[in-house]
Amino acid sequence: MLKSDVVVLGAGIVGVSVALHLQAKGRKVTLLDRRAPGEETSYGNAGLIERASVVPYSFPRDLLVLARYALNHNVDAHYDPLFAPKIAPWLFRFWYHSQPERLKQISKELLPLIQNSLSEHKALIxxxxxxxxxxxxxxxxxxxxxxxxxxxxxxxxxxxxxxGLKFDILDAAALKAREPHLKDVVVGGVHWLDPASVRDPSALVKGYADLFVKRGGTFAIGDARTLEAEGNGYRFETRDGPATADQAVIALGPWANDVYGGFGYDFPLAVKRGYHMHYAPVGNAVLGHTLLDVDKGFLLAPMNKGVRLTTGVEFADRDAPPSPIQLQRAEPVAKELFPLGDHVDPEPWMGRRPCLPDMKPVIGPAPRHKGLWFAFGHNHHGLTLGPVTGRILAEMIAGETPFIDPAPYGADRF
Structure with missing residues (x-):
């Protein structure tokens, strides 16, 4: 039977980062997922290590903006009317935490994670x-x-x-100089200089996972929902049979509630769905930077596979079938901005962002179960915050003083 010091459930960017940092502390670690590393939420993001995002995405305060969203015709947000009553209580909590003074405090609490995001990635890279x-x-x-x-x-x-963030303010001519193939629908831009971009987020996660295995870690295919307390540790099932670990980390992103719910925990975890499609540029057009079209609400990112068009937010049941609406709305306005050609993907990809209403992740121990740990709820910044989360949690599990105060991210705040 496979025995480990720690099992990490979930092989996205957060889980892989936790596993690597625990391994560096001398722990024998098993990384468990139903699929290969980096093939769920970590596969389809915008590919940004967002060092500049010191203020999280919050609920709009402008009544006219809210009325526009309520009409459900936007490019940047869409909701399933049948799902609206279910998500409404969560949206109210999101609105509550987005009030200016609360948002200011939340931004202050998130700042240490953001400030250390790129440096922690660079070490693993x-x-x-x-x-x-x-x-x-x-x-x-x-x-x-x-x-x-x-x-x-x-x-x-x-x-x-x-x-201390660095940025360039661009008028139309300066923007055109940096992105010569943009069309003449833009009046200017703001170029954020601190973040880094990733040309294939899934490949990055797989690279980190390969490093984990190369260093002696075990990656196992299995169903995280089989986790259960047994004696002084935890038992779970892998494709190759049962396994045990002294401690367990739930790093399952939007599926975290499938496991922590079985242990009696109830967090206000919601899912914001999103889509992407890759396109071949028309002719000799080249996209040099990731672009966010602020007024329309979509993002274009240069990837190894082509130009990735990513949508905004869809509020729908986590496991409901994909809807084509957001990409159908985004594609024509994206082609107004940049010459996108043929689809590269046979069909759109859909992902799920794990979100908590106070916009902060849960990082730390389970209040009522010794040896059970949480690392989920990173909202729109899972790729950005994976390695820094891994370091904090590994330091906590090792009994060390974390280099960032983890108190604002504790599970006991709910």
Whole structure:
């Protein structure tokens, strides 16, 4: 029977990072997933290590904006009307935590994670030999309206500059110089210089997982829902039979509730679904940076596979069939911005973002079960925060003082 010091449930960026950091502490670790590493939520994100995101995505406060969302015709957000009554209580809590003073405090509590996100990635990137996937060119917000551009410039100077973040303000000509193949629908941009971009997020996670196995870790295929307490430890099933571990980490992103619910925990975990499709550029067009079209609400990212168009948020049941609506709305407006050609993928990819209403992840021990640990709920920033989460949790499990105070991320806040 396979025996480990720790089993980490979930082989996305968070789980793989936790496993690597525990391994570095001398722990014998099993990494368990139903699929190969990096093939769920970690597969389909925007590919940004978002060092500049010091303010989390919050609930809109403008009544006109809310009315527009309620009509359900937007590119950047869509909801299933039948799902609306179920998600409404969570949205109310999200709105509550998005009030300006609370958002300011939440941003302050998230800041240490964001500030250390790129440096923690770089350590793993170097160890795993994944430098070929990383481009330190930042990313660019682009604007179609003068008023939204002016608002973004003011926020960059007032909110982000005090944190030492570097950015360039671009008029239409300067933006065109950096992205020559953009069409003439934009009036300017803000180029955030600190973040890094990843040309294949799934390959990065697989590279980290390969490093874990190379260093002696065990990757096992199995169903995380089989986890149960047994004696002073935990038992679970793998494809090759039963296994045990002294401690267990739930790092299952949007599926975390499938496991922690069995232990009697109930967190306000919701899922924001999203989609992507890869396109071949038309002719000799080249996209040099990841672009967020702020006024329309979609993102274009240069990937190894092509130009990835990623959508905003869809509120629907986690396991409901995919809906084509958001990509159908996003594709024509994206083609107004950049010359996208044929689809590269046979069908759209759908992913699920694990979100908590206070916009902070859960990182730390389970309050009522010795040896059970949580690392989930990273909202829109799982790729960004995976390695820093792994380091904090490994330090906690090892009985060390974490290099970042984990108190704001504790499970006991709910």
């Amino acid at each position: 170097a160890a795993a030999g994944m430098e070929h996937l990383i481009r330190e060119v930042g990313w660019i917000e682009v604007f179609r309206k003068e008023e939204s551009h002016a608002k973004a410039i003011a926020e960059a100077k007032e909110i982000y500059a005090p944190h």
